[in-house]
Amino acid sequence: MYLLPTIQDVTNVLVALNRFLALLFPLIFRNFFTRRLTLVLIPCSILFSFTSCFVTVGAPGFFLDITSQDNTSAKIYMLHADSKLNFPMINRSTLITAHIFVCSGFTFSIYCIIAVHIFRSKILANSNELRLLLLGFLIFLANIPSFAYQIYWAIMQSDGSEDVFMSLPWVVLTKTLSPPLLMLVTNEAMRRQL
Structure with missing residues:
Protein backbone atom coordinates (compact mmCIF):
# COMPACT_ATOMS: atom_id res chain seq x y z
CA MET A 1 0.00 0.00 0.00
CA TYR A 2 2.92 2.36 0.63
CA LEU A 3 6.15 1.32 -1.05
CA LEU A 4 5.08 0.20 -4.54
CA PRO A 5 3.04 3.33 -5.36
CA THR A 6 5.83 5.63 -4.17
CA ILE A 7 8.35 3.76 -6.33
CA GLN A 8 6.13 4.30 -9.35
CA ASP A 9 5.77 8.01 -8.56
CA VAL A 10 9.55 8.39 -8.69
CA THR A 11 9.75 6.27 -11.85
CA ASN A 12 7.14 8.50 -13.50
CA VAL A 13 9.44 11.47 -12.85
CA LEU A 14 12.33 9.57 -14.45
CA VAL A 15 10.20 8.71 -17.51
CA ALA A 16 9.18 12.37 -17.88
CA LEU A 17 12.83 13.45 -17.55
CA ASN A 18 13.75 10.81 -20.14
CA ARG A 19 11.21 12.24 -22.62
CA PHE A 20 12.30 15.81 -21.82
CA LEU A 21 15.92 15.05 -22.70
CA ALA A 22 14.99 12.92 -25.74
CA LEU A 23 12.89 15.66 -27.33
CA LEU A 24 14.66 18.83 -26.22
CA PHE A 25 18.29 17.73 -25.77
CA PRO A 26 18.87 14.55 -27.83
CA LEU A 27 22.68 14.61 -27.48
CA ILE A 28 22.50 14.73 -23.69
CA PHE A 29 19.81 12.05 -23.80
CA ARG A 30 22.07 9.60 -25.67
CA ASN A 31 24.91 10.16 -23.22
CA PHE A 32 22.82 10.20 -20.04
CA PHE A 33 20.19 7.47 -20.50
CA THR A 34 22.50 4.62 -21.40
CA ARG A 35 21.53 1.00 -20.79
CA ARG A 36 23.69 0.77 -17.66
CA LEU A 37 22.43 4.01 -16.13
CA THR A 38 18.81 3.12 -16.86
CA LEU A 39 19.22 -0.15 -14.98
CA VAL A 40 20.78 1.77 -12.06
CA LEU A 41 18.08 4.46 -11.92
CA ILE A 42 15.24 2.04 -11.13
CA PRO A 43 16.91 0.63 -7.95
CA CYS A 44 17.78 4.22 -6.98
CA SER A 45 14.10 5.14 -7.22
CA ILE A 46 13.34 2.22 -4.89
CA LEU A 47 15.88 3.48 -2.34
CA PHE A 48 14.51 7.01 -2.58
CA SER A 49 10.99 5.70 -2.01
CA PHE A 50 12.13 3.94 1.17
CA THR A 51 12.97 7.36 2.61
CA SER A 52 9.43 8.57 2.01
CA CYS A 53 7.88 5.48 3.53
CA PHE A 54 10.02 4.81 6.56
CA VAL A 55 12.52 7.56 7.39
CA THR A 56 12.40 11.28 8.09
CA VAL A 57 15.71 12.49 6.71
CA GLY A 58 17.77 14.59 9.10
CA ALA A 59 16.01 13.58 12.30
CA PRO A 60 18.12 11.82 14.94
CA GLY A 61 17.38 8.36 16.21
CA PHE A 62 15.97 5.20 14.74
CA PHE A 63 12.46 4.95 13.33
CA LEU A 64 10.04 2.12 13.89
CA ASP A 65 6.67 1.58 12.30
CA ILE A 66 4.33 0.97 15.23
CA THR A 67 0.55 0.77 14.97
CA SER A 68 -1.33 2.61 17.68
CA GLN A 69 -3.42 0.69 20.18
CA ASP A 70 -6.72 1.53 18.51
CA ASN A 71 -5.37 0.10 15.21
CA THR A 72 -6.68 3.04 13.19
CA SER A 73 -3.55 5.12 12.67
CA ALA A 74 0.00 4.10 11.91
CA LYS A 75 2.71 6.58 12.84
CA ILE A 76 6.47 6.77 12.63
CA TYR A 77 8.04 6.66 16.07
CA MET A 78 11.56 7.50 17.18
CA LEU A 79 13.23 5.04 19.51
CA HIS A 80 15.14 7.12 22.04
CA ALA A 81 18.56 5.61 22.76
CA ASP A 82 18.60 6.45 26.48
CA SER A 83 15.08 6.03 27.76
CA LYS A 84 13.97 3.30 25.32
CA LEU A 85 10.64 5.11 24.98
CA ASN A 86 8.73 5.62 21.75
CA PHE A 87 8.13 9.27 20.86
CA PRO A 88 5.61 10.06 18.11
CA MET A 89 7.36 12.09 15.43
CA ILE A 90 5.25 12.41 12.28
CA ASN A 91 2.29 10.75 10.67
CA ARG A 92 3.55 8.45 7.91
CA ILE A 100 2.78 12.00 -4.16
CA PHE A 101 2.32 15.75 -4.59
CA VAL A 102 6.03 16.44 -5.18
CA CYS A 103 6.59 13.61 -7.67
CA SER A 104 3.32 14.19 -9.52
CA GLY A 105 3.99 17.92 -9.61
CA HIS A 117 8.34 23.50 -26.49
CA ILE A 118 6.62 21.32 -29.10
CA PHE A 119 3.95 23.95 -29.81
CA ARG A 120 6.47 26.80 -30.00
CA SER A 121 9.05 24.89 -32.01
CA LYS A 122 8.90 24.97 -35.79
CA ILE A 123 10.87 21.73 -36.03
CA LEU A 124 8.85 18.53 -35.88
CA ALA A 125 10.03 16.10 -33.23
CA ASN A 126 11.04 12.52 -33.93
CA SER A 127 7.73 10.68 -34.32
CA ASN A 128 8.88 7.63 -32.31
CA GLU A 129 10.00 9.77 -29.39
CA LEU A 130 6.78 11.79 -29.62
CA ARG A 131 4.65 8.63 -29.48
CA LEU A 132 6.56 7.48 -26.39
CA LEU A 133 5.98 10.93 -24.88
CA ILE A 139 0.10 6.42 -18.27
CA PHE A 140 0.56 9.39 -15.95
CA LEU A 141 -3.11 10.33 -16.47
CA ALA A 142 -4.16 6.71 -15.88
CA ASN A 143 -2.46 6.94 -12.47
CA ILE A 144 -4.77 9.77 -11.32
CA PRO A 145 -7.35 7.39 -9.73
CA SER A 146 -4.50 5.77 -7.83
CA PHE A 147 -3.23 9.18 -6.67
CA ALA A 148 -6.74 10.05 -5.51
CA TYR A 149 -7.12 6.82 -3.51
CA GLN A 150 -3.68 7.22 -1.94
CA ILE A 151 -4.38 10.79 -0.89
CA TYR A 152 -7.87 9.90 0.36
CA TRP A 153 -6.46 7.01 2.38
CA ALA A 154 -3.67 9.22 3.76
CA ILE A 155 -5.96 12.08 4.77
CA MET A 156 -9.04 10.21 5.96
CA GLN A 157 -7.28 7.18 7.52
CA SER A 158 -10.38 5.17 6.60
CA ASP A 159 -10.39 1.47 7.38
CA GLY A 160 -12.23 0.55 4.16
CA SER A 161 -10.33 2.70 1.69
CA GLU A 162 -7.52 0.19 1.21
CA ASP A 163 -10.18 -2.41 0.33
CA VAL A 164 -11.56 -0.06 -2.32
CA PHE A 165 -8.04 0.52 -3.63
CA MET A 166 -7.32 -3.20 -3.87
CA SER A 167 -10.69 -4.01 -5.46
CA LEU A 168 -9.78 -2.02 -8.58
CA PRO A 169 -7.02 -4.16 -10.16
CA TRP A 170 -6.56 -1.93 -13.21
CA VAL A 171 -5.69 0.97 -10.92
CA VAL A 172 -3.10 -1.09 -9.06
CA LEU A 173 -1.61 -2.73 -12.17
CA THR A 174 -1.41 0.51 -14.15
CA LYS A 175 0.23 2.23 -11.21
CA THR A 176 2.75 -0.48 -10.35
CA LEU A 177 3.69 -2.07 -13.67
CA SER A 178 3.58 0.57 -16.39
CA PRO A 179 6.25 3.13 -15.34
CA PRO A 180 9.19 0.68 -14.98
CA LEU A 181 8.30 -1.01 -18.29
CA LEU A 182 8.04 2.36 -20.00
CA MET A 183 11.37 3.37 -18.46
CA LEU A 184 13.01 0.39 -20.18
CA VAL A 185 11.23 0.96 -23.50
CA THR A 186 12.17 4.65 -23.62
CA ASN A 187 15.85 3.74 -23.45
CA GLU A 188 16.94 3.85 -27.08
CA ALA A 189 19.67 1.20 -26.87
CA MET A 190 17.44 -1.24 -25.01
CA ARG A 191 14.58 -0.58 -27.42
CA ARG A 192 16.74 -1.71 -30.34
CA GLN A 193 17.33 -5.04 -28.61
CA LEU A 194 13.61 -5.77 -28.16
Whole structure:
Protein backbone atom coordinates (compact mmCIF):
# COMPACT_ATOMS: atom_id res chain seq x y z
CA MET A 1 0.00 0.00 0.00
CA TYR A 2 2.92 2.36 0.63
CA LEU A 3 6.15 1.32 -1.05
CA LEU A 4 5.08 0.20 -4.54
CA PRO A 5 3.04 3.33 -5.36
CA THR A 6 5.83 5.63 -4.17
CA ILE A 7 8.35 3.76 -6.33
CA GLN A 8 6.13 4.30 -9.35
CA ASP A 9 5.77 8.01 -8.56
CA VAL A 10 9.55 8.39 -8.69
CA THR A 11 9.75 6.27 -11.85
CA ASN A 12 7.14 8.50 -13.50
CA VAL A 13 9.44 11.47 -12.85
CA LEU A 14 12.33 9.57 -14.45
CA VAL A 15 10.20 8.71 -17.51
CA ALA A 16 9.18 12.37 -17.88
CA LEU A 17 12.83 13.45 -17.55
CA ASN A 18 13.75 10.81 -20.14
CA ARG A 19 11.21 12.24 -22.62
CA PHE A 20 12.30 15.81 -21.82
CA LEU A 21 15.92 15.05 -22.70
CA ALA A 22 14.99 12.92 -25.74
CA LEU A 23 12.89 15.66 -27.33
CA LEU A 24 14.66 18.83 -26.22
CA PHE A 25 18.29 17.73 -25.77
CA PRO A 26 18.87 14.55 -27.83
CA LEU A 27 22.68 14.61 -27.48
CA ILE A 28 22.50 14.73 -23.69
CA PHE A 29 19.81 12.05 -23.80
CA ARG A 30 22.07 9.60 -25.67
CA ASN A 31 24.91 10.16 -23.22
CA PHE A 32 22.82 10.20 -20.04
CA PHE A 33 20.19 7.47 -20.50
CA THR A 34 22.50 4.62 -21.40
CA ARG A 35 21.53 1.00 -20.79
CA ARG A 36 23.69 0.77 -17.66
CA LEU A 37 22.43 4.01 -16.13
CA THR A 38 18.81 3.12 -16.86
CA LEU A 39 19.22 -0.15 -14.98
CA VAL A 40 20.78 1.77 -12.06
CA LEU A 41 18.08 4.46 -11.92
CA ILE A 42 15.24 2.04 -11.13
CA PRO A 43 16.91 0.63 -7.95
CA CYS A 44 17.78 4.22 -6.98
CA SER A 45 14.10 5.14 -7.22
CA ILE A 46 13.34 2.22 -4.89
CA LEU A 47 15.88 3.48 -2.34
CA PHE A 48 14.51 7.01 -2.58
CA SER A 49 10.99 5.70 -2.01
CA PHE A 50 12.13 3.94 1.17
CA THR A 51 12.97 7.36 2.61
CA SER A 52 9.43 8.57 2.01
CA CYS A 53 7.88 5.48 3.53
CA PHE A 54 10.02 4.81 6.56
CA VAL A 55 12.52 7.56 7.39
CA THR A 56 12.40 11.28 8.09
CA VAL A 57 15.71 12.49 6.71
CA GLY A 58 17.77 14.59 9.10
CA ALA A 59 16.01 13.58 12.30
CA PRO A 60 18.12 11.82 14.94
CA GLY A 61 17.38 8.36 16.21
CA PHE A 62 15.97 5.20 14.74
CA PHE A 63 12.46 4.95 13.33
CA LEU A 64 10.04 2.12 13.89
CA ASP A 65 6.67 1.58 12.30
CA ILE A 66 4.33 0.97 15.23
CA THR A 67 0.55 0.77 14.97
CA SER A 68 -1.33 2.61 17.68
CA GLN A 69 -3.42 0.69 20.18
CA ASP A 70 -6.72 1.53 18.51
CA ASN A 71 -5.37 0.10 15.21
CA THR A 72 -6.68 3.04 13.19
CA SER A 73 -3.55 5.12 12.67
CA ALA A 74 0.00 4.10 11.91
CA LYS A 75 2.71 6.58 12.84
CA ILE A 76 6.47 6.77 12.63
CA TYR A 77 8.04 6.66 16.07
CA MET A 78 11.56 7.50 17.18
CA LEU A 79 13.23 5.04 19.51
CA HIS A 80 15.14 7.12 22.04
CA ALA A 81 18.56 5.61 22.76
CA ASP A 82 18.60 6.45 26.48
CA SER A 83 15.08 6.03 27.76
CA LYS A 84 13.97 3.30 25.32
CA LEU A 85 10.64 5.11 24.98
CA ASN A 86 8.73 5.62 21.75
CA PHE A 87 8.13 9.27 20.86
CA PRO A 88 5.61 10.06 18.11
CA MET A 89 7.36 12.09 15.43
CA ILE A 90 5.25 12.41 12.28
CA ASN A 91 2.29 10.75 10.67
CA ARG A 92 3.55 8.45 7.91
CA SER A 93 0.59 9.36 5.72
CA THR A 94 1.81 12.96 5.67
CA LEU A 95 5.11 11.81 4.15
CA ILE A 96 3.33 9.67 1.56
CA THR A 97 0.98 12.49 0.58
CA ALA A 98 3.88 14.95 0.29
CA HIS A 99 5.78 12.40 -1.81
CA ILE A 100 2.78 12.00 -4.16
CA PHE A 101 2.32 15.75 -4.59
CA VAL A 102 6.03 16.44 -5.18
CA CYS A 103 6.59 13.61 -7.67
CA SER A 104 3.32 14.19 -9.52
CA GLY A 105 3.99 17.92 -9.61
CA PHE A 106 7.46 17.41 -11.10
CA THR A 107 6.11 14.94 -13.65
CA PHE A 108 3.25 17.19 -14.74
CA SER A 109 5.55 20.24 -14.91
CA ILE A 110 8.03 18.40 -17.14
CA TYR A 111 5.25 17.29 -19.49
CA CYS A 112 3.93 20.87 -19.64
CA ILE A 113 7.40 22.20 -20.52
CA ILE A 114 7.70 19.61 -23.29
CA ALA A 115 4.23 20.50 -24.64
CA VAL A 116 5.06 24.23 -24.70
CA HIS A 117 8.34 23.50 -26.49
CA ILE A 118 6.62 21.32 -29.10
CA PHE A 119 3.95 23.95 -29.81
CA ARG A 120 6.47 26.80 -30.00
CA SER A 121 9.05 24.89 -32.01
CA LYS A 122 8.90 24.97 -35.79
CA ILE A 123 10.87 21.73 -36.03
CA LEU A 124 8.85 18.53 -35.88
CA ALA A 125 10.03 16.10 -33.23
CA ASN A 126 11.04 12.52 -33.93
CA SER A 127 7.73 10.68 -34.32
CA ASN A 128 8.88 7.63 -32.31
CA GLU A 129 10.00 9.77 -29.39
CA LEU A 130 6.78 11.79 -29.62
CA ARG A 131 4.65 8.63 -29.48
CA LEU A 132 6.56 7.48 -26.39
CA LEU A 133 5.98 10.93 -24.88
CA LEU A 134 2.23 10.59 -25.43
CA LEU A 135 2.30 7.06 -24.00
CA GLY A 136 4.11 8.29 -20.89
CA PHE A 137 1.63 11.13 -20.44
CA LEU A 138 -1.36 8.79 -20.87
CA ILE A 139 0.10 6.42 -18.27
CA PHE A 140 0.56 9.39 -15.95
CA LEU A 141 -3.11 10.33 -16.47
CA ALA A 142 -4.16 6.71 -15.88
CA ASN A 143 -2.46 6.94 -12.47
CA ILE A 144 -4.77 9.77 -11.32
CA PRO A 145 -7.35 7.39 -9.73
CA SER A 146 -4.50 5.77 -7.83
CA PHE A 147 -3.23 9.18 -6.67
CA ALA A 148 -6.74 10.05 -5.51
CA TYR A 149 -7.12 6.82 -3.51
CA GLN A 150 -3.68 7.22 -1.94
CA ILE A 151 -4.38 10.79 -0.89
CA TYR A 152 -7.87 9.90 0.36
CA TRP A 153 -6.46 7.01 2.38
CA ALA A 154 -3.67 9.22 3.76
CA ILE A 155 -5.96 12.08 4.77
CA MET A 156 -9.04 10.21 5.96
CA GLN A 157 -7.28 7.18 7.52
CA SER A 158 -10.38 5.17 6.60
CA ASP A 159 -10.39 1.47 7.38
CA GLY A 160 -12.23 0.55 4.16
CA SER A 161 -10.33 2.70 1.69
CA GLU A 162 -7.52 0.19 1.21
CA ASP A 163 -10.18 -2.41 0.33
CA VAL A 164 -11.56 -0.06 -2.32
CA PHE A 165 -8.04 0.52 -3.63
CA MET A 166 -7.32 -3.20 -3.87
CA SER A 167 -10.69 -4.01 -5.46
CA LEU A 168 -9.78 -2.02 -8.58
CA PRO A 169 -7.02 -4.16 -10.16
CA TRP A 170 -6.56 -1.93 -13.21
CA VAL A 171 -5.69 0.97 -10.92
CA VAL A 172 -3.10 -1.09 -9.06
CA LEU A 173 -1.61 -2.73 -12.17
CA THR A 174 -1.41 0.51 -14.15
CA LYS A 175 0.23 2.23 -11.21
CA THR A 176 2.75 -0.48 -10.35
CA LEU A 177 3.69 -2.07 -13.67
CA SER A 178 3.58 0.57 -16.39
CA PRO A 179 6.25 3.13 -15.34
CA PRO A 180 9.19 0.68 -14.98
CA LEU A 181 8.30 -1.01 -18.29
CA LEU A 182 8.04 2.36 -20.00
CA MET A 183 11.37 3.37 -18.46
CA LEU A 184 13.01 0.39 -20.18
CA VAL A 185 11.23 0.96 -23.50
CA THR A 186 12.17 4.65 -23.62
CA ASN A 187 15.85 3.74 -23.45
CA GLU A 188 16.94 3.85 -27.08
CA ALA A 189 19.67 1.20 -26.87
CA MET A 190 17.44 -1.24 -25.01
CA ARG A 191 14.58 -0.58 -27.42
CA ARG A 192 16.74 -1.71 -30.34
CA GLN A 193 17.33 -5.04 -28.61
CA LEU A 194 13.61 -5.77 -28.16
